[in-house]
Amino acid sequence: MRRMAHLTASLRHQQGTAFAELGLTPATARALHELDPDRPLPARDLADRLGCDRSNVTALVDRLEQVGLVERRTDPADRRQKTLVVTADGRGVRDRVTEVMSDSRLLAGLSDQELSTLRDLVWKVSDGGCPELCDSE
Structure with missing residues (x-):
């Protein structure tokens, strides 16, 4: 955290x-x-x-x-x-x-696979807190 x-x-x-x-x-x-x-x-x-x-x-x-x-x-x-x-x-x-x-300069050091994994993980942890807002982004 x-x-x-x-x-x-x-x-x-x-x-x-x-x-x-x-x-x-x-x-x-x-x-x-x-x-x-x-x-x-x-x-x-x-x-x-x-x-x-x-x-x-x-x-x-x-x-x-x-x-x-x-x-x-x-x-x-x-x-x-x-x-x-x-x-x-x-x-x-x-x-x-x-x-x-x-x-997205802070993410520039990540590979495409790492970016994909990060995106999936962020979606997974954020969906519980704001599903209606996150769906629109």
């Missing part, structure tokens, strides 16, 4: 460093990653996706908006509601966030 915790910490450190270079925190990076640049999303839906309170999303969106990555716009279908829209700059940063989240 300590080795898995160490691996998790290494991944978080690697990602956190890369996100900081983009001017983001891990939380703002994840929020940006959850937004689809082609489909504006109400803040309440982003809160649901992130599994957090709407007030937390407000602070995250405020930060993303301050640096020009996201804009709040009135929903044309319901003018009472604001939606979150990824800006042109936000699209580029979001693409980079996706690359960082997919970076």
Whole structure:
């Protein structure tokens, strides 16, 4: 368990460093990653996706908006509601966030067989803790 915790910490450190270079925190990076640049999303839906309170999303969106990555716009279908829209700059940063989240340098020393075994074992141990989330990944 300590080795898995160490691996998790290494991944978080690697990602956190890369996100900081983009001017983001891990939380703002994840929020940006959850937004689809082609489909504006109400803040309440982003809160649901992130599994957090709407007030937390407000602070995250405020930060993303301050640096020009996201804009709040009135929903044309319901003018009472604001939606979150990824800006042109936000699209580029979001693409980079996706690359960082997919970076597998820590696994570079593993053979194809080892990667396959690792994948199977991770699926086996993680399925009991979050089967509905793991099935979508």
